Amino acid sequence: MAEPLRILFLSAEVAPFAKTGGLGDIGGSLPKALHDMGHDVRVMMPAYANIEAGYPGVGSMPLQLNVPTGSGVISAGAFEGRLPGSDVPVYFIAEHNLFNRPNIYGYWDDPYRFAFFSKAAFELTSHLDWRPDLLHAHDWHTAPAVVWLATAGQADDRFRGIGSVFTIHNLAHQGKTSWNVFEYMQLYTHGLAEEGYGEVNFMARGIYHANIINTVSPTYAREIMTYEGGAGLDGLLRHRQRDLHGILNGLDYDEWNPATDPRLPAHYTVEAREARDENRRALQAALGLPQLSNIPILAMISRMDWQKGFDLMGHAIHLLMNGYSGPAQFVVLGTGQPHYENMFRQLAGYHREKMAAYIGYQANLAPLIYAGSDMFLMPSLFEPCGLGQMIAMRYGSVPIVRATGGLADTVHDGITGFTFYDFNGDSLWHAIQRATYVYNTDREGWRRIQTNGMHANFSWQRSAEAYQQLYEWARAQMLYRG
Template identity: 40%
Template sequence: MKIFFISPEVVPFSKTGGLADVAGSLPKALKEIGHDVRIYTPRYKKVPSDLKSVTREVKQGAIPKTEVVVYFYENEEYFGSREELYQINGVDYPDNLERFSAFCQAALPFLKEIDWRPDIVHANDWQSALTIAYLKTIYRDDPFFKRTAAVYSIHNMGYLGLFPKEKLLLTGLGWDQFVPEKLEFWGNIALTKAGFVYADVINTVSETYAQEIQTVEFGHGLDGLLRFRSSDLYGIVNGIDYDLWNPATDPNLPKRYNVATLSLKVQNKLELQKQNNLPQRKEVPVIGMINRLTDQKGLDILAGAIEDIMHLNCQLVILGTGDPKYHEMLKRLKNKYPEHLGINLKFDALLAELVYAGADMFLMPSRYEPCGLGQLISYRYGTIPIVRKTGGLADTVKDFNPKTGEGTGFVFEEYSSAALLQAAKRAIDTYHKKTLWKALQEKVMQLDYSWDASAKKYVSLYMKALAKIGIVPM
């Protein structure tokens, strides 16, 4: 199968969030099972320009250590001269619609120019969604794309690609699109609707989130449209790169380990405690948290529980940046509880690896979480997740039952400080039952959330998209 994978960000070239990880990993996994996948993405300033020219507008590179082709759309004004991807100093670029319209408008003519007919055009998030609208309107009767189906993936419903209606014609589409059944959204245009309305199938990054976005609470005003398209809406949990996230081979860990040498994990814990100026005590449970410090990620309920957690004879290490009010709160609490709290108000990839390896538990108290990768990485490192039951967390973490040994973490459902605190208490109580805890660690380290498993589900999704346009793949 030929798959044209369109993404505004791709690891290791560009990244603001989890989409970049998906775009850098899923095509690699699809390639490994025999599919011809090619990525299309902008060439931002941070991407080297000494790439092979394919056409006047497109250069070619590859995902490192793979044969996955990456096509970089060249536009110096819109992408090559920009320091960041979508915004600068927290403010969106005012010409984002023009930028990503140009990116999408160049995609399908490029395929014709190189004479490469994809079976699937797979667009991701609002920045890529217009490509699907073009495929189904402007190129609807073009024989070149007669056998091409469209898949649209939404990675976070919080970002709809909202712009003033006055900019509609700049997309290359006409005023016939400015109706509620198409791109209009409360007097504006929402570019994500180009994907939701026109794709043959839609997917998001977990089965539970696929259900949640059809509700008023999580649908961001598009729940009605998504309910209308519910028969074409699927959820596939993201994978993680098991070559990258591997405690047995991770070159950045003080001490590497695997399931058979789990007792060596504690050496990473001692280093984590040391780096956070915490007492180096093997027996004290350490809870790690790597997150944006925002309400969406549960910082509001953590704020109401954190002082009680400090009295549970544990240590909490937090890595991330976000809302200034949470920065101030954590600095104040660090002064109050210097032996219990480690605060790192930054993003640090090496420290993140040490948190996954050195912590005993990993906290994700999210209000909503489309998929979540932290819990999957923590499994890999034998670090037990404490999560709220929402989105991908609900699909991937099952509550631990000490009587039966079933479950993979500690789950709370009510979005409250009290529920979070109770889950933390249960985790810490279980931690002190060493035989039970070790068995739980061994179990989660052997779970399979690799991209290999997810890639097979995407192939099935692509088959459904082709079936929608009347094609049964051989």
């Protein structure tokens, strides 16, 4: 067992309090796994509107944070709760004007909101009479904390010598803003080659200033050092490549377990999966599809966005529904850009006996889709990690994915699923044809692929052990410098 560490864990999203994607999942799961390893983890996030309105198990703290900014001292409060099912404390920075808004993101002053949060988090650690050994910051929203710690923070006895790890969840979102944000943060520093004149790029700043950088899959870590995948920051990432690592996100096995999932009509295991048929029939009934037992059900659960490969879907699904790989049914659940939503509505209207499109969000329908479908599609243009393919495998739905990012690291062609490389409709269609051919003609081979996927280990314990190594490297860097 390594020496227990005191870890300040900053994230704009922490499930179940706030979540729009994988960032929220890691915020709600990794700290619990680290705590189970003996580390003292304190999670901090903004107090969004749902917290201000009153969240079960979250209470107000009797303190006032006086946060110095270029606009003067701004006062803030804090709430305290626990990650569900754990003793990990979660602290919520409350500033009514900045965080009590209908949405998490999407405001002109987002860089200033999260810069304030980052500075307030350090103030809160002092009120807690707790000094972290290490800062773990996530995505550009908490990069201001990395920047402050590496610059002004080194002149503060309370924080000098604290190491930092910066995790990139999606390099495409970079937090670009005016240089005035540094005046707001009371920071004096130099520009970066990746920043335009008078511009601050918080993603670049996190990469530049952190001791250790990581992404959420090994393949994505390599992809972002290329011109095609680097979103303008590939040169900086190549410069820091010795400190750049890739660690797969884990899967919360307590939440995603077909043997215990309360949202399923029938539970099952890899050794006794016959009950999947009951979930299959329940899925067909819920979506108004004919309850046929001898044809594959293909499924997709996703945000409907260009990144997720929806530009490839129309032609492939039309061929599938017209029987070019044999009889099949198709189910899609998601919401997003209107032209993708309309595409699926039109396809579902044309193929009413074979296809169902649920445009929206239905929390209880997603597990039933994983448990009742035979194949799960993820044809992403890029995918830093992805959780859908991990859940699908655990529930016995064989993934068909483009071999990029975390999809390439988790799905192995012909072993745990089916993969394709070129980002075009023909490559997707050929992968679907290969999968349906095995399903229809080689049931023993199909069962072997399904079994391999259900046996795959994507536990957070494995990920937490890898993060622990990054923390030790970050601390060693600071001790060496000191």
